[in-house]
Amino acid sequence: MNTSDFYFDLPKELIAQTPIEPRDHSRMLCLDRNTGKLAHKHFYDVVDLLEPGDTLVINDSRVLPARLYGKKQGTGSDIEFLLLEQKQQDVWEILCKPGKKAKVGAKFTFGGLLDAEIIEVCDDGNRIAKFTYDGSFFDILDQIGQMPLPPYITEKLEDKERYQTVYADELGSAAAPTAGLHFTPELLGKLENKGVNIARVTLHVGLGTFRPVKVDDVTKHKMHSEHYAISQETADLINRTKANGKRVIAVGTTSCRTLESVATFTGGIQKAEGYTDIFIYPGYEFKVLDGLITNFHLPESTLIMLVSAFAGYDQVMEAYHTAVQERYRFFSFGDAMCIL
Structure with missing residues (x-):
């Protein structure tokens, strides 16, 4: 398939800028992947869609306030860091703007609480920075870091x-x-009271997930690697759910990729930890998933490709066109889609 096959026209005003309050009052477009039938609901209706014995798989990763604004030592010029991945105790891979100021040996300060030195320039233009500080790095981040929206x-x-x-x-x-x-x-309490199991996995979302697909042939795209972990308790719960003939529903493409990565790498669901660059697009045969709760994604993104693989290309593109017509809110703070 070509990347352009996943294009759809999205009016700018449908890109949600602020979250809905309360959280569970967002709209939800429901797609029956067997019949293609669509239904318009609200997110709190998810309680009615799940059954006792089903297992909902959530990703419990927490976002770092990873955007830092600081000054270059010596010149006082502005710099922006975005923390990507912790390599060692105080060593991080980062994106920085403007990059021309961040040569090896360049030093920066952030809020008088955090200092950094560039120790390596990566092939892809990212930097490796070593931080120095007094106290707790993550406490300082909470004070001066901004959310990487x-x-x-x-x-x-x-x-x-x-x-x-x-x-x-x-x-x-x-x-x-x-x-x-x-x-x-x-809402989680209502689901548990109904007998729906809640299982946790962890996949630390990297910016590579949102990297645009720059090749025409979808199969030539390479995903960035992301760290995942699944506990023995979660593995046992998912295996028990499948054995009982009940459904495993992933909350988000990250939970989906965690489950499918473990099943692909190990031949089943078991305790596992590692890195995955799994890329799911139409033609992929799902090994674990019975349902998916997700948001509405960018045109031509790897995320809409994953959703199309699960629910069928034609049905997903039709659902997206319907969502645009019905003025659903798109992307991170937007409305939801439930596929069962």
Whole structure:
């Protein structure tokens, strides 16, 4: 398939700039992947769509306030760092703007609390920086770091926690697993009271997930690698769910890729940890998934390709055209889609 096959026209005003309050009052387009039938609901209706014994798989990764604004030592010129991945204790891979100021040996300071020196320039233009500070690095980040909102969100986020899921726990993502932003503690409680299992996995979302596909032939695109982990408790729960003939529903493409990566690498679902660059596009045979809760994604993105692989290309593109016509809100702070 060609990348252009996944293009659709999206009016700019449908790109959600602010989150809905309360979280679970966003709209939800439901797609029956067997019949192609669409239904318009609200996210809190998810309780009615899931059955006792089903397992909902959530990604508990927490977003780092990874955007830092500082000054170059010696000149005082402005610099912006975006933390991508922790390489060692105080050593991080970063994106920086403007890059021409960040040669090896260049030193920067952030808020008088954090200093950094560039120790390597990577082949892809990213940098490796070593940080020095007093106290706790992550406490300092909480004080001076900004949430790394996607570039299509131009409104200022008043509450940092609004770009975190209510169950975010494992610090390490450069972007939120946004399908989970719709859940509230009360909604999760209703699901558990109904007998729906909640299983946690971790996949630290990297910016590579959102990297545009720059090749015409979809199969030539290479994903960036991201760290994942699945516990023995989660593995046992998912295997028990499948054995009982119940459904495993992933919340978000990140949870989906975690499950499918483990199943691909190990031949089943078991305790596992590692890195995955799995790229799921039409033609992929799913090994675990029975349902998917997700947001509406960018045209020509790897994310809409994954959704098309799960629910069928024609049905997904038709659903997206319907979502545009019905004025659904798109992307990170937008509305949801439930595919069962």
